[in-house]
Amino acid sequence: MNQKQFDVIKNGKGFIAALDQSGGSTPKALALYGVSEASYQTDEEMFDLVHKMRSRIVTSPAFTSDHILGAILFEQTMDRKVEGKYTPDYLWEEKGVVPFLKVDKGLADESDGVQLMKPNPGLDDLLKRANERNIFGTKMRSVVKAANREGIRQVVDQQFEVGKQILAAGLVPIIEPEVDININDKAEAEAILKEEILRELDQLSEDQNVMLKLSIPTEDNFYKELIEHPRVVRVVALSGGYPRAEANDRLRANNGLIASFSRALSEGLNDHQSDEEFNKTLKDSVQQIYDASVS
Template sequence: MIAEMDARMRSAEGFIAALDQSGGSTPGALAAYGIPQTAYHDDDGMFALMHDMRARVITAPAFSRTRILAAILFERTMEETVLGQPVPTYLWRTRGIVPVLKVDKGLLAESDGVRLMKPITGLEDLLARAAELGVFGTKMRSVVNLASPSGISAIVKQQFELARTIVGHGLMPIIEPEVLVASPQKAGAEAALVAELTRNLDELTDGVDVMLKVTIPETPDLYAGLAAHPRVARVVALSGGYERTDACTRLARNHGMIASFSRALLDDLRVSMDDATFDATLAEAIDEIYRASTVKE
């Protein structure tokens, strides 16, 4: 099973659906979906509504392996069920979609132009549970705001240290050092990030592979060399706040890079839609993102 997932993630056509909104981003995601904060009164109610939304997405006919390679899940989603099956089991066995788990616990305050990840308490137990449930890999996010070589070095070092732990549990780490699209030094930060990622990748031993999730760069094909690196299974792009059409236009200029979109995938969905309208709206977004991931300029 893992070998089949690995082959699919490395070479199949399609893109990754990021369905991993967590505590801080969930109210905004629900509001965009048409559910105000007055509809729930505590975290349990909020996450139950979020799970209903995610379940509606992953069970929709348009959400299929013909376009979707993988889905990134929040920890609580991984532990939930869909149609009587654990979510990772449903995704892989029923839909042929690879399950991936978000493992970071949020970010520290900005320092030296970057935001490091908070300590991930209970990581070993979480990884063991993910492997038990049939999860293929993990994702963890840091943020770059300024072109600070020392700051960028610090977040890449943190990411790669955790990646080695993740690989030790038989899981594929997706390293996500997000350069903010609003950064006043975006192009410079991206150039520094490429250099630091390359240095750390070159230090990995055989058998330790990672995926990279990065912001769509200002310079097209900036990450093409990393996509060809022997220790990189795949390079994927986050939408980073770009509207879907803009994100897809930018993505199509970058060879060897596929999407891992969240808001750009889900923004047009509304709780009030009937099932046919919901699926048609989702299908339109999926088709546009798929084209940008597979048909390059």
């Protein structure tokens, strides 16, 4: 583990940019960016276009370590280059931004009110490649869709089981059990989730440190115990579908919780903007998300 990167994530002021849209979410991300599906015929062309979009974001003068602590990458992005350097090296060496990697393979079908992660038999090989590409940590997502204790326990058990595999590879896992912001029993689901996460955190050894990525809670400062837990490096929040302004307002009410936004970060960016327009829009987004994260 890179100790300097650990210190940036643990103690830095700012937020984590989520640039990890995968195959299933890439068409929507491109459409929001003004690139229609008619612009590409193959997956390869689609991924070329989304890499061009991500490259434009990370090379922008608005994308710096003054406001951004880390960036979560899709596997293909890790293996592609930005200005002649592999993306993780470009982020750290040129921008001072710590690189993370999305490692899950998507969601299984819903059962017991949750969606677990799909099996990932190639994870060890991916973690080896991540180390070779100078990745600091990883991210993996499950989804909670009901306050079902059995389902939520399955989610947390799976997340921490895989998290320990990631820790053993020398990387810091971001545990992400997202609670769907649209469910009627969101607050109840969050209460169960916090109990289950604390149970797992209390079983970790002193050399096992994880991050958490959670939906912004219904009750302000509800995750205070998680933020202050000695085994937690940082707790970050996903925007979860909230528009950026609302996500920022909700985030601002939670002390110590910082953003890890995807759609909310790229909101307003468009392929047809001039560099001046693009950079100004991104700068405004970054500043707003930063302000909400450090308030």
